[in-house]
Amino acid sequence: MTGQRGATRSETARIAILEATAAQFTERGWDHLTIEGIAAAAGVGKQTIYRWWRSKSALVAECLLEGLLLPASFLPVDTGDVRADLTAWLDAILRFAEDPRTAELFRSLVAAAAEDEQVGHQLSDALGTPSSLQTRLESARAAGDLRPDAPLRELGDALVGAVIVRVIGRTTHHDEAAGLLVSAILGPRPDRPAGAEA
Amino acid sequence: MTGQRGATRSETARIAILEATAAQFTERGWDHLTIEGIAAAAGVGKQTIYRWWRSKSALVAECLLEGLLLPASFLPVDTGDVRADLTAWLDAILRFAEDPRTAELFRSLVAAAAEDEQVGHQLSDALGTPSSLQTRLESARAAGDLRPDAPLRELGDALVGAVIVRVIGRTTHHDEAAGLLVSAILGPRPDRPAGAEA
Amino acid sequence: MTGQRGATRSETARIAILEATAAQFTERGWDHLTIEGIAAAAGVGKQTIYRWWRSKSALVAECLLEGLLLPASFLPVDTGDVRADLTAWLDAILRFAEDPRTAELFRSLVAAAAEDEQVGHQLSDALGTPSSLQTRLESARAAGDLRPDAPLRELGDALVGAVIVRVIGRTTHHDEAAGLLVSAILGPRPDRPAGAEA
Amino acid sequence: MTGQRGATRSETARIAILEATAAQFTERGWDHLTIEGIAAAAGVGKQTIYRWWRSKSALVAECLLEGLLLPASFLPVDTGDVRADLTAWLDAILRFAEDPRTAELFRSLVAAAAEDEQVGHQLSDALGTPSSLQTRLESARAAGDLRPDAPLRELGDALVGAVIVRVIGRTTHHDEAAGLLVSAILGPRPDRPAGAEA
DNA sequence: GACTAAGCGAGACGGTACGTCGCGTCTTTAC
DNA sequence: GTAAAGACGCGACGTACCGTCTCGCTTAGTC
Numbered sequence: 001m002t003g004q005r006g007a008t009r010s011e012t013a014r015i016a017i018l019e020a021t022a023a024q025f026t027e028r029g030w031d032h033l034t035i036e037g038i039a040a041a042a043g044v045g046k047q048t049i050y051r052w053w054r055s056k057s058a059l060v061a062e063c064l065l066e067g068l069l070l071p072a073s074f075l076p077v078d079t080g081d082v083r084a085d086l087t088a089w090l091d092a093i094l095r096f097a098e099d100p101r102t103a104e105l106f107r108s109l110v111a112a113a114a115e116d117e118q119v120g121h122q123l124s125d126a127l128g129t130p131s132s133l134q135t136r137l138e139s140a141r142a143a144g145d146l147r148p149d150a151p152l153r154e155l156g157d158a159l160v161g162a163v164i165v166r167v168i169g170r171t172t173h174h175d176e177a178a179g180l181l182v183s184a185i186l187g188p189r190p191d192r193p194a195g196a197e198a
Numbered sequence: 199m200t201g202q203r204g205a206t207r208s209e210t211a212r213i214a215i216l217e218a219t220a221a222q223f224t225e226r227g228w229d230h231l232t233i234e235g236i237a238a239a240a241g242v243g244k245q246t247i248y249r250w251w252r253s254k255s256a257l258v259a260e261c262l263l264e265g266l267l268l269p270a271s272f273l274p275v276d277t278g279d280v281r282a283d284l285t286a287w288l289d290a291i292l293r294f295a296e297d298p299r300t301a302e303l304f305r306s307l308v309a310a311a312a313e314d315e316q317v318g319h320q321l322s323d324a325l326g327t328p329s330s331l332q333t334r335l336e337s338a339r340a341a342g343d344l345r346p347d348a349p350l351r352e353l354g355d356a357l358v359g360a361v362i363v364r365v366i367g368r369t370t371h372h373d374e375a376a377g378l379l380v381s382a383i384l385g386p387r388p389d390r391p392a393g394a395e396a
Numbered sequence: 397m398t399g400q401r402g403a404t405r406s407e408t409a410r411i412a413i414l415e416a417t418a419a420q421f422t423e424r425g426w427d428h429l430t431i432e433g434i435a436a437a438a439g440v441g442k443q444t445i446y447r448w449w450r451s452k453s454a455l456v457a458e459c460l461l462e463g464l465l466l467p468a469s470f471l472p473v474d475t476g477d478v479r480a481d482l483t484a485w486l487d488a489i490l491r492f493a494e495d496p497r498t499a500e501l502f503r504s505l506v507a508a509a510a511e512d513e514q515v516g517h518q519l520s521d522a523l524g525t526p527s528s529l530q531t532r533l534e535s536a537r538a539a540g541d542l543r544p545d546a547p548l549r550e551l552g553d554a555l556v557g558a559v560i561v562r563v564i565g566r567t568t569h570h571d572e573a574a575g576l577l578v579s580a581i582l583g584p585r586p587d588r589p590a591g592a593e594a
Numbered sequence: 595m596t597g598q599r600g601a602t603r604s605e606t607a608r609i610a611i612l613e614a615t616a617a618q619f620t621e622r623g624w625d626h627l628t629i630e631g632i633a634a635a636a637g638v639g640k641q642t643i644y645r646w647w648r649s650k651s652a653l654v655a656e657c658l659l660e661g662l663l664l665p666a667s668f669l670p671v672d673t674g675d676v677r678a679d680l681t682a683w684l685d686a687i688l689r690f691a692e693d694p695r696t697a698e699l700f701r702s703l704v705a706a707a708a709e710d711e712q713v714g715h716q717l718s719d720a721l722g723t724p725s726s727l728q729t730r731l732e733s734a735r736a737a738g739d740l741r742p743d744a745p746l747r748e749l750g751d752a753l754v755g756a757v758i759v760r761v762i763g764r765t766t767h768h769d770e771a772a773g774l775l776v777s778a779i780l781g782p783r784p785d786r787p788a789g790a791e792a
Numbered sequence: 793g794a795c796t797a798a799g800c801g802a803g804a805c806g807g808t809a810c811g812t813c814g815c816g817t818c819t820t821t822a823c
Numbered sequence: 824g825t826a827a828a829g830a831c832g833c834g835a836c837g838t839a840c841c842g843t844c845t846c847g848c849t850t851a852g853t854c
Contacts, residue, residue, distance in 0.1 A: 006829035007819045013831075031229070031313060036809060045832045050811070107312045113366045114309035115229060120366045129363070147386065154360060154375070154382040161359020162352060164366075165327070168311045168318045177352070184352040187385050188345065204798025205850040211800075234840055243801045248842070406826070427625070427709060432814060441827040446816070503708045509762045510705035511625060516762045525759070543782065550756060550771070550778040557755020558748060561723070564707045564714045564758075573748070580748040583781050584741065600803035601845045607805075630835060639806045644837070 009052070016042040017049055021059045022068035030060075030108035030115075057116035060109075064122040069109065071096065074128045082140035083182050089136075090159055091178035093127060097163050098173040107167055129156050146186070158185050207250070214240040215247055219257045220266035228258075228306040228313075255314035258307075262320040267307065269294065272326045280338035281380050288357055289376035291325060295361050296371040305365055327354050344384070356383050405448070412438040413445055417455045418464035426456075426504040426511075453512035456505075460518040465505065467492065470524045478536035479578050485532075486555055487574035489523060493559050494569040503563055525552050542582070554581050603646070610636040611643055615653045616662035624654075624702040624709075651710035654703075658716040663703065665690065668722045676734035677776050683730075684753055685772035687721060691757055692767040701761055723750050740780070752779050 020042035025033050033056055039046045053059050063069050076089035097106040113120040124130065130153065137152040146152075162181050165171075174180075218240035223231050231254055237244045251257050261267050274287035295304040311318040322328065328351065335350040344350075360379050363369075372378075416438035421429050429452055435442045449455050459465050472485035493502040509516040520526065526549065533548040542548075558577050570576075614636035619627050627650055633640045647653050657663050670683035691700040707714040718724065724747065731746040740746075756775050768774075 005821055005827065007831075008829090010819095010831070029313075034809060035811085039832095043832080045834095046811080047813090047833090048831065051830075110366070111309040111312035114305045114312060115227070117368050120368060124363070124367045129367070149386075151378040151382045154379045157360040157363040158356040158379065158383050161361070161363040162355040163359070164362050165322070165355040165359040168308070168362075169322045169327075170315055170318060180349040181352045181356065184349045185356050185383055188347075201852075202798085203796070203852055205852095206799075208799070232840060233842085237801095241801080243799095243803085244842080245802095245844090246800060249799080404825075409826075425709070430814060431816085435827095439827085441829085442816080443818090443828095444826060447825085506762070507705040507708035510701045510708060511623075513764055516764060520759070520763045525763075545782075547774040547778045550775045553756040553759040554752040554775065554779050557757070557759040558751040559755070560758050560762075561718070561751040561755040564704070565718045565723070566711050566714060576745040577748045577752065580745045581752050581779055584743075599801070599847060601805075602803095604805070604845095628835060629837085633806095637806080639804095639808095640837080641807090641839090642805060645804075 010048075013042070013044050013048055014052070017044055018059070018063055018066060018068060020044075022063045025060060025063065025069065025108065026105050029104060030112045033060075055116070057112060057119050060112050061116070061118040061122045064109075064119065064126050067126075069105070070126045073126050073132070075132045076128060076136040078136055078139055080143070082136070082143070082145045083186060085136060086159065086186070087178045087182045089128065089133075090163070090181060093160070093163055094166075094173070094178050097167050098171075103167065110164055110167060124160075127160050129160050133159075155185060208246075211240070211242050211246055212250070215242055216257070216261055216264060216266060218242075220261045223258060223261065223267065223306065224303050227302060228310045231258075253314075255310060255317050258310050259314070259316040259320045262307075262317065262324050265324075267303065268324045271324050271330070273330045274326060274334040276334055276337055278341070280334070280341070280343045281384060283334060284357065284384070285376045285380045287326060287331075288361070288379060291358070291361055292364075292371070292376050295365050296369075301365065308362055308365065322358075325358050327358050331357075353383060406444075409438070409440050409444055410448070413440055413448075414455070414459055414462060414464060416440075418459045421456060421459065421465065421504065422501050425500060426508045429456075451512075453508060453515050456508050457512070457514040457518045460505075460515065460522050463522075465501070466522045469522050469528070471528045472524060472532040474532055474535055476539070478532070478539070478541045479582060481532060482555065482582070483574045483578045485524060485529075486559070486577060489556070489559055490562075490569070490574050493563050494567075499563065506560055506563060520556075523556050525556050529555075551581060604642075607636070607638050607642055608646070611638055612653070612657050612660055612662055614638075616657045619654060619657065619663060619702065620699050623698060624706045627654075649710070651706060651713050654706050655710070655712040655716045658703075658713065658720050661720075663699070664720045667720050667726070669726045670722060670730040672730055672733055674737070676730070676737070676739045677780060679730060680753065680780070681772045681776045683722065683727075684757070684775060687754070687757055688760075688767070688772050691761050692765075697761065704758055704761060718754075721754050723754050727753075749779060 017038060020038045021033075024037050024041055028037070035046055035049055035056065038044075038059070039049055049059070053062070060069070067073070074089055074093050076085050079085055096102050109119075109123055113123040133156045134152055137146065137150075137155060140146045141148065141150055141152065146155075159181060162185075166177075215236060218236045219231075222235050222239055226235070233244060233247055233254065236242075236257070237247055247257070251260070258267070265271070272287055272291050274283050277283055294300050307317075307321055311321040331354045332350055335344065335348075335353060338344045339346065339348060339350065344353075357379060360383075364375075413434060416434045417429075420433050420437055424433070431442055431445055431452065434440075434455070435445055445455070449458070456465070463469070470485055470489050472481050475481055492498050505515075505519055509519040529552045530548055533542065533546075533551060536542050537544065537546055537548065542551075555577060558581075562573075611632060614632045615627075618631050618635055622631070629640055629643055629650065632638075632653070633643055643653070647656070654663070661667070668683060668687050670679050673679055690696050703713075703717055707717040727750045728746055731740065731744075731749060734740050735742065735744060735746065740749075753775060756779075760771075
């Protein structure tokens, strides 16, 4: 019956905090991200942050969810050509992850994801795994572009994982990297349809 | 001309510090790892740490180098059967990374690697990438187990990367995971050796 | 024309607040007395307090006025024997001020009085100064128990002040203290009436 | 044998802190005195304060001891004329306590003394009670200026206490107040010296 | 053997950030 | 229009570590 007595949560404050978090995270990275800094940048009391979020991680996870840290979710399209589609998707991720202007941000995200489960899940989602990528792979399997027993989950992990390994190892960018990875993992593009084997 | 005047670096202290670092890292993780804590645990003055290491990361990197954090370097063997060899190697890594007793440590290592270049390189080395893994893959290529144009570097990244993605996503363990990954990435084991086709 | 629109001040709330103030003041002292604590203890919104009182001091002053902090006003009686009357009055104050169970409360009152004018006046009144004590002293002067030019105000201040000094200095209780003080300040009881000088 | 290992306490910091405490106390009073403010004013880390003092009170007590808050200890002199000596002493205290420029400071000291035992003792000492005042009163008793059974302790308390009561009650200054108090409490000056009685 | 250096344990120092408490104001809903 | 509830911006609390800087040793060459 009662519903809610007392003042309600300020949406203004919520947005200011998330935007400040994104800005500070981008500027200063995962370590060096401070609640005080966020509160000051958002023009908000620290208590307002502690009231609604358990930790720095929860803030970052929510930023990811709102698309304030990654440009948008990276989603593979479905044109019928699975290699081209995955190459495009992976290329977008790679460009972001290895662009000098955003590489540090990406590494910070990986660090945050490694330290916090919530962030981990959210980052996976933002990169397209598992859901949207799985969907695309299933469609490829159905179309006969992948073997019927191809372990889709593992293929997806391998694709994204390769990016993360490159990022951790500070491997510099290479234009064909996306294509190479896709062909490495999905196998080379069959030049001719199955009948060619005959 | 002057060789060295004054006392020399204490090896005792060096070892105590590295061991304390490993212990604290294992117990408390990458964040929550403090120089003061290490110094206290090692029975050492803080200055002795700052004198010889630039940062927490440098300490952790040296611990990795000394094998104090990971059980040993994960090295693929060469029995002639590349799939079996890589499966064994990957399984060892996966068991470590997903064992509840060591998963947190592994995640902390990934976080540290994402934040610090030195640690990143050291962790790659400890996992066998690039050097020893590349060697094994080259040998496989030479043996005709991989296509001549197989992108070895990308294959290696994909294998390790898949583990890291699983770890970040908190995917629970699965006994055949290593085998699935290897077959996903290297392709299915040919039923007959290459010569059979002739 | 209507004298009053809307709801009127809740006497229930007023009493709950004052009683909570007295209780919290007694328990926790002048510092550590918080509006939030009072509001919670009284089951009242903070605003209801701010609406009717300017400050913590005003609350405490009103508690004094209502006799919620000191057992009652300390009033000297008039039996004709000024020394006995003042000794009784002072003894009551001293017992309260130096009883271990109430000494802390009394000290808190002195602190509050020193910090806030309102409380200062209210505390003076509660101790009987100036009005009721002055009345008794005037009556004594009229009866010839005090010299005609005795500075009544100063005598009263000295009597109460001595208690406060003892309280501040944490002097422990002494049964004859009240009597000693009265005889110190009013001078020794003349053994014989004035005629004895003749 | 060793005595002291490690860096020693910085006297510079100690003095800066005490001076900052005195300055802030004078400016802002007992409440509104903050450790952060003191640390900032002293150019010192908060921890340096917490390392050496238990509380704000301890700081204030030490300031009193060092004479940084009261101009100096108020000490009665001994010219042989007890009434004149005590009047001069009390007048100095009264002038300080009721001067508009310092009254607030004095009230703050009383508040602090009421809340904290250490400060209480230190303030008593600074006002001359009990030691130096007792000495003067004993000398007066020995000289026959006071009755042999005069309760010296109570007389002293009454004199200082009267000042405190006036301060708490915000009584405004009056030039003859010191003289009136002395004559009220010690009794009127005998018109003739003791020898006249003989 | 005396005389430097440097290393070392200890720990004080000026700082930054933590997470909590209380302030006094404002906003919402209930009566 | 008063009241309970409670979110808000703010300021201070006392604590944990940071990285730097003395201290009083000890340890090793160099004269």
